[in-house]
Amino acid sequence: MTTRTRGRPRNADADRAILEATRDLLLADGYEQLTIQAIAELAGVAKQTVYRRWPSKARIVADAVLGGYLSTGFEGRADAASSTPGMGSSREPDDLRAWLHAAAIQLSDATNVTIVRALAAAAAESEEDATRLYSAFTEPGRRQLLALLRAGVERGDLRADADLEAAADAIQGAVLYTALARRPPQVEHLDSLADVLFAGLEAR
Amino acid sequence: MTTRTRGRPRNADADRAILEATRDLLLADGYEQLTIQAIAELAGVAKQTVYRRWPSKARIVADAVLGGYLSTGFEGRADAASSTPGMGSSREPDDLRAWLHAAAIQLSDATNVTIVRALAAAAAESEEDATRLYSAFTEPGRRQLLALLRAGVERGDLRADADLEAAADAIQGAVLYTALARRPPQVEHLDSLADVLFAGLEAR
Amino acid sequence: MTTRTRGRPRNADADRAILEATRDLLLADGYEQLTIQAIAELAGVAKQTVYRRWPSKARIVADAVLGGYLSTGFEGRADAASSTPGMGSSREPDDLRAWLHAAAIQLSDATNVTIVRALAAAAAESEEDATRLYSAFTEPGRRQLLALLRAGVERGDLRADADLEAAADAIQGAVLYTALARRPPQVEHLDSLADVLFAGLEAR
Amino acid sequence: MTTRTRGRPRNADADRAILEATRDLLLADGYEQLTIQAIAELAGVAKQTVYRRWPSKARIVADAVLGGYLSTGFEGRADAASSTPGMGSSREPDDLRAWLHAAAIQLSDATNVTIVRALAAAAAESEEDATRLYSAFTEPGRRQLLALLRAGVERGDLRADADLEAAADAIQGAVLYTALARRPPQVEHLDSLADVLFAGLEAR
DNA sequence: TTTTAAGCGAGACGGTACGTCGTGTCTTGTT
DNA sequence: AACAAGACACGACGTACCGTCTCGCTTAAAA
Structure with a gap:
């Protein structure tokens, strides 16, 4: 009832692939060198698919860092x-x-x-x-x-x-x-x- | 003796103008929005003049922040x-x-x-x-x-x-x-x- | 059949606008003064749109001169x-x-x-x-x-x-x-x- | 008598070196790729020395081509x-x-x-x-x-x-x-x- | 002699354009 | 609707040359 699920549903794999690609690129090149373009390419996903889900690079990184894909802090997982x-x-x-x-x-x-x-x-x-x-x-x-x-x-x-x-x-x-x-x-x-x-x- | 000063000497005013422009733009828009292009324009200097002196945005900001043009720390000027x-x-x-x-x-x-x-x-x-x-x-x-x-x-x-x-x-x-x-x-x-x-x- | 048209198709108007701008600038200032930057601006098109279609200034000029936008020879249109x-x-x-x-x-x-x-x-x-x-x-x-x-x-x-x-x-x-x-x-x-x-x- | 020869006279070797460098670069890379900067460097001469003697690339090339340093025509030296x-x-x-x-x-x-x-x-x-x-x-x-x-x-x-x-x-x-x-x-x-x-x- | 005037190598300078890259948006056709 | 693909306007990147301008130094004729 909340939000009608109309049209094609989002591919849940994409989320994971994007966050994983973000993590990999982040560790390889650092935050400044990280681009949404590269994330999409590595994740095997269209750029628009990334933009549909996150409003900014900072938010993607936030989810990638905090979302369990990475050790969530200097204090421990x-x-x-x-x-x-x-x-x-x-x-x-x-x-x-x-x-x-x-x-x-x-x-x-x-x-x-x-x-x-x-x-x-x-x-x-x-x-x-x-x-x-x-x-x-x-x-x-x-x-x-x-x-x-x-x-x-x-x-x-x-x-x-x-x-x-x-x-x-x-x-x-x-x-x-x-x-x-x-x-x-x-x-x-x-x-x-x-x-x-x-x-x-x-x-x- | 050390290194002969050959060719036209660098304009010391440019250094100051660049750092000052960097400071102003930094305070106005933040680090991410800061561009070397804009620094050069505001400083009234050619882009190449900036690149001749600093290798990266990070270094310019470092000098602008630490060089006495800004409060040099959260602990005091x-x-x-x-x-x-x-x-x-x-x-x-x-x-x-x-x-x-x-x-x-x-x-x-x-x-x-x-x-x-x-x-x-x-x-x-x-x-x-x-x-x-x-x-x-x-x-x-x-x-x-x-x-x-x-x-x-x-x-x-x-x-x-x-x-x-x-x-x-x-x-x-x-x-x-x-x-x-x-x-x-x-x-x-x-x-x-x-x-x-x-x-x-x-x-x- | 040959090559599936994937993605957003190119804007055919851009081609015409670019060649027309090339012609105008060419007649006004000559080949040497002609810049791709200026062509793009006059055509109301991003520089990248020009580079996506032509590999060099010479090729653009070739198409502009030969493509019917200009008299195609000193012998006659x-x-x-x-x-x-x-x-x-x-x-x-x-x-x-x-x-x-x-x-x-x-x-x-x-x-x-x-x-x-x-x-x-x-x-x-x-x-x-x-x-x-x-x-x-x-x-x-x-x-x-x-x-x-x-x-x-x-x-x-x-x-x-x-x-x-x-x-x-x-x-x-x-x-x-x-x-x-x-x-x-x-x-x-x-x-x-x-x-x-x-x-x-x-x-x- | 017309123009008093005051000050240091121009170095005649420079002329030759410049024209020779022009010829070499011209044959190697063609006219469009030819730059005055490169000519000066190859000739071992300051850029200003070139500008003092020739007003444009076209003139240098003209002298290099016509001045006996190159075959002066398709009809013969x-x-x-x-x-x-x-x-x-x-x-x-x-x-x-x-x-x-x-x-x-x-x-x-x-x-x-x-x-x-x-x-x-x-x-x-x-x-x-x-x-x-x-x-x-x-x-x-x-x-x-x-x-x-x-x-x-x-x-x-x-x-x-x-x-x-x-x-x-x-x-x-x-x-x-x-x-x-x-x-x-x-x-x-x-x-x-x-x-x-x-x-x-x-x-x- | 001492001046004066120019040449010269070196290289900084304000410009302008280069060709590339990333942005975020927008069509396409397909699922 | 979402999606892959890719075009698009925009704007910054860092580089290359342009032609001009200091510098310190050299070279010769004029004073």
Whole structure:
């Protein structure tokens, strides 16, 4: 009843082929070199078929990056959320360290760095989508982080009145900064960060 | 001696005109819409004159952003480095708060947000320049931050063995993240961040 | 059957508009000043539409000159072929004279001289097309000439074993030479030429 | 006395180097591809040095073609004028045939055809120089031809009142036509032409 | 001598056109 | 309707030459 399905139905394979082609080209050449023309060609699809489904390059990339075809963030794949390493550890700073170590490992993979860069470029282009894009991208990791910190509060390790959002911003920001600036993430610094934040949040 | 100046020398005015035109167009339309053609036209210069001096749009933007024609970072203008608010305050967390407040104020100016976005886009495009670009961009602010933190260490407010680099990464990363994600910076969160970090770094 | 017409068909109006624009610009400024850019603009067509149909300026000019949009030769318009002056005259040298007079009249028109020059320039540029271009250009006139000479043979005025091709070469060559060298064609010389050739071809 | 020779005198070697470079490039790539930039580079000379001496590409080519650096016509090199084959023969048609055979031989050399084409292109470009260019180019051969025909008149072989200019036009025009249209010159036709013209000019 | 005037190599400069590429839209015929 | 194919107007790309204009330097005649 919602929308009458008249005429020839859209080919669902096309969506997948387009997103897959987008991913491949993105990893090969980067966001700027990516063209809708090339996506259509690689996907074996007419250009119009792409335009019929997405309004802009930024949106295609957003779906390709966030839609499960790619690792969805520097914090881990969406489907890996439940198996975050360190969750449930008895000591808080170990959990934080483990999370940051996992992030560091992901960022040592060039593929993931490319994805982060593509996302930044897409967000820079599309004024109104930037917030949506970043929040979608960082959401899974953020949920993990906050869960982890809240567990610390409940255990009594961390202050009850701590601003966990601010801490999460600092952590994810530091990781994002590292990725964008293409500085190889240094585990010692991340450990120090975990320690400082833990100390700052610690219950007295 | 080094390299004989042969032939007609380059017109120094052209450099300035090009960078100024780049700045104006960048603020008006954003990085993606910026074209070298338009830069040349606005600068009153032949296209070839631009190509003779810069190899890519990313490099022009880098120079325009970093070369003193624009505020050189979300942390403050290069020429404002000495007048950083709060420097020399007697209490550490006040200094940190003041610095973050200044950053927040800068990011509430759409102009500066545009610059940060342009920088992210330029860095995403140019693989090898990204590090150079980000470090040049964040360097002034980073120097301020570290000076501020070191002063705290010397006063005895902060731990002598604290990893100040890690703290600076967290702070600048958080601010960058906020800017890129286009979330209006919220002063309360920044204050919390200052507090947490201070607590974590505090001498016992 | 041959080749399935797939995709959007080409706009036939564009062809005409392009050739017409080419003709106008050619007559106004000459071959060297002619640019594909200007052709496209005057034709109200995108540059790419021109490049999609012709591989070079020389080819466009060839089609513009030969395609019926211009007088197709210094010997007469294609559609004037049947009304060649003098055809059917009872005396051979009069026919030849009339033909040469017509050629002289055409070459006293600056437009036609411009066309001949454009043709020479286009032929000079395009190695392999030169033969095609010249033969297409001179074919109509040559047909007239040969018909005229053959009529003379049949009437018994001219030798049966005369090399009419050689005579036609001499006549067309002389006219072409005159046109290219931009020497105003002198009727007396042309008359002399007709007389000499007639005398040389005459049946004894 | 007229123009005081003040300042540094022009380097005569440059003229030669420029014309030589022009010739080489012309033969290699043709008139259209020839650029003043390339000439200067190949000649080892600054662009301005070329512009100081010649006002246009057409003029440089004219001098290069006519100035003794190249065979100066399809009828023979300037310095070969005196040794024209067949001159002084006892029978007129043999002289004419010999002259045309020599022309045919020259046009079977691709170099000379290229030169003729370059000349035609240069003449097409430069409105006012065309006459000068063609007459300079064809003058040596024309002199030979007319001398040859006049000798026939004096011997009594040819009519005293014959229009020798018209005959020369026909001959040179036929040869030029052949060269430009890039039709391999056919000796039989040229022989026929000689015969027809001789017969037409013959004293009764 | 010292000036003055021009030539010269080098190369920047404002232009203009090149031929290509990608955009997003628009016909075609076919499914 | 969607789709593959491909034409289309548009506009930018990066390059090549145009003809002119500084530069620093050289070369000779005039002062």
